[in-house]
Amino acid sequence: MKHDKLISETQISSRIKELGQQISQDYCDRSVTLIGVLKGAFIFLSDLSRALSIPHMVDFMAVSSYGSSTSSSGIVRILKDLDYPITNQHILLVEDIIDSGLTLKYLLNMFYSRSPASVAVCALLDKTNKHPDEKLADYIGFEIPDKFVVGYGLDYQQLYRNLPYIATVNNVENNE
Numbered sequence: 783m784k785h786d787k788l789i790s791e792t793q794i795s796s797r798i799k800e801l802g803q804q805i806s807q808d809y810c811d812r813s814v815t816l817i818g819v820l821k822g823a824f825i826f827l828s829d830l831s832r833a834l835s836i837p838h839m840v841d842f843m844a845v846s847s848y849g850s851s852t853s854s855s856g857i858v859r860i861l862k863d864l865d866y867p868i869t870n871q872h873i874l875l876v877e878d879i880i881d882s883g884l885t886l887k888y889l890l891n892m893f894y895s896r897s898p899a900s901v902a903v904c905a906l907l908d909k910t911n912k913h914p915d916e917k918l919a920d921y922i923g924f925e926i927p928d929k930f931v932v933g934y935g936l937d938y939q940q941l942y943r944n945l946p947y948i949a950t951v952n953n954v955e956n957n958e
Contacts, residue, residue, distance in 0.1 A: 785949035802833025820844040822878030825935035858888040879907040
């Protein structure tokens with residue numbers, strides 16, 4: 783599959799350090815629980831966790847709105863729920879990419895129903911042109927165009943997660 787580098791490994795590393803510093807400053811007086819959305823966010827969450835200088839816990843969820851397709855089905859399914867309760871916890875939801883925002887909105891509603899102390903969102907990538915009138919993340923690594931991307935945890939048919947950079951895929955339709 784042909785792909786073109788969009789964001790380099792160096793750019794990603796530098797931006798994650800900046801995000802880690804900002805989040806550490808914002809949460810300097812409290813502990814936070816990072817909740818990674820599997821599978822795409824596992825690499826980002828790992829690097830972000832190491833960039834934080836504050837106490838934090840880590841948990842994971844697995845959800846699906848894509849199945850094996852490159853566009854959302856419109857239905858969010860929980861494949862793996864949290865291992866720990868989030869009542870009265872400060873939550874930082876860590877996402878690989880915000881596309882339409884459907885999955886993110888579903889997760890936020892679910893989290894708020896569990897009475898956390900606070901909820902914020904950190905996304906590595908945001909296709910802001912897909913939701914121009916909504917600010918869906920508190921922390922954004924990079925705004926990207928409406929292209930299908932792989933690498934750094936993001937996949938195409940479960941492949942290419944291991945690329946150390948973000949790349950656009952040229953022969954895949956992105957119909958979401």
